[in-house]
Amino acid sequence: MKKLLGNAPLAVIVGLLLVVVIYPLVWLLQSSFKTTVEFATQPTWALPKGFAWQNYVQAWNSGMATYFLNSILAVFPSLLLILAISVSAAFALEVMTWRLRNPVLLLFLAGIMVPLQLVLLPLFTIYFQASLIDTRWALIITYTAFGLPLSVFLMAGFFKSVPREVMEAAVLDGASIYKVFYRVALPMVANGLVTIALVQFFFLWNDLLFTLTFISSDSNRTIQTGLLNFTGQYGQVDWGPTFAAISLAVIPTLILYLVLNQQVIKGLASGSLKG
C-alpha cells in the first residue's frame, strides 16, 4: 500500500507525459476527419461525427499525390545508391588493409559535422550550370552524397563485428576478394543494411532544406515543400483538407515506426553519439 501511494504521483506524471506526447497527434488525426461545419460549431477537442474521407480525397487531388510520388522517386533511388556505395566503401575501410584508411575514414566522419548551409550555394551553382535545378537528379545526387558519412561510418562498425575467420576460410577455398565481399561479407551485414536504410529513409523523407533549394516548380515538389505549399494555400480556410494533408505526410513514417520501432530507435541512437 505504501509503495502504491508513493508511486501515485509518478504514475500521474507518466500519464501526463503520454498525453502531452500522444494527444496532439490524436487531435491531428481526429481533426482530419471533420467537416467544415463541425470545425465551426463543435469544440476543437470533440470527436468527429463520422469519417469525412472527402478531406483526404481533396488533399490527395490538390497536389499531395504528386508530392508523394516525387518524394518516392527521389528517396528510394537515393537509398539504393547510398547502400551500394557506402557498403563497399566500408568494406574497403574496415576489412582491407591500406595506409590511408584511417585518414579517409576521418574525412568521411568530418562530413557529419558540416553545416549544410556551407555547401548550398556551390551546389546550386553546379546544378544551375548543369541544368539540373528543378529536377529530381539534383536531389538524388545531393541525398546520396550527404547520406554517405553516417552510412559509411555505421557500416564500418557492422563489418567490424564480422569474424575474420569466416572470410579467411572463403579465401582458402580460392574465392576472389570480390567474391568474399559479395558472397561472405555482405550477407553477414544484412541487418546493418536494413538499419541504415531505415535511418536514411527518415532523413531523406523529412528533408526540407535541399528540396526547398533545388526544386522550384509545384509539379516537382516533394512531400515537405509540397505540404508547406499546401498549408500556405488552403491552411487558413480549409481546415479539414489541411489536417488530412498533414496526416498524409505523417502516415508513412507512422506505419514504418509501428512495425519497426525497435530497429529505428537503435539505428538513430547509434548514429548520433559516436562522432
Place this chain on the structure above:
Amino acid sequence: MELLLRDRRAILTFIGPALLVYTLVVLVPIVWSLVYTLFEGNVIAGFQFVGLHNFAILVRDPAFWQAVAFTLKYAFFVTIGQVGVGLLLALLYVFYLRNASGLVRTLIFFPVILPTVAVAQMYSKLFEIAPQLGLVNSLLQAVHLDGWVQPWLGQGGTAFVVLVIMDIWRSMGFYAVLLYAGLIDVPSEMLEAARVDGASGFRLVRSVVLPLMTPILFSSLIFSINGTLKVFDSVLALTNGGPGQATTPLTLLMYNTAFSNGQYGYGSTIAFALAFMCLLVTLVIFRSARRNVA
C-alpha cells in the same frame, strides 16, 4: 589472405565511388564556399571580387547580430530542455518504470521520426487564433483564462516559446533513449553500494549516477548544441523567421540573403560564421569536459 586484402585495385574499386561522390558534392563545395566569401553576386548576375568586404559588412550588420543572438538564445534553451528533459525521462525509465519502460520509451520517442514540416504545421494549428481557435486557445477559454488567449505565433516572444516547446517535444524521446543507454551501463553494484551507504533519491542521482554519466552527458550536449545552432526546418515551417525578424536564426538569414537577395558572397560569409560558431562551442564543451573528467 593478407595479399588479397592489400589488392590496390580492389581497394580502389570498393572505395572509389564513395570517395568520388563525397569529394565532388561535399568537399569541393566547402572550399568553393570559402572562395565565395571573397566575391559578391550570384549565378545569374555574375560575380565580382570584393576581397574582405563581406566580412567588413558582417561585423557591422545588425541583422547578423540579431540572428546570432537569436541562434544562441534558441540553442541555449532547447539544448538545456532536450538534454534536461531527456535526463529526467531516462531516470524515470530506469528507476521507476524499470523493465516495464519499453512501451513508454517507444511512445515518447515517436515524435522524433515525424517530418518537421508536419509537426510545425500541427503546432501552428494547435496555437492558432484565427479564423478559429486552436486547441491551446480553446482550452484556455474553456478554463476561463480568456486573457491568455492570444496570437501565439504572431508575437516575437510567444512565438519563441512555442518554437522551443515544439523542438523539445520533438526530440526529448531521442535524448531519453541516448541517456537511458548510458544509465543502464552504470554498474548496479555501485548503486547498491551507495544505497548501503545511505544515499537515496536525489542524493544518489547527484553524487553517484551523474558523475558516472558525465561522458554521455557531454556527448549529448555537444550533439544537441550542434543541432540547435543549425536549426532551420522547424523555424522555417513554424514561423518563417517572423514576426518581422524576431525568430530568424543564422541559417535562415543565410538562406534569405543568398536566395531572396541574390547575395551569394555575403550568404557564404554568414554560413562560415555559423560553422565557426559550431566549432567554437564544441571546443569549449570539449575542454570543460576534459577538465571535469580530470
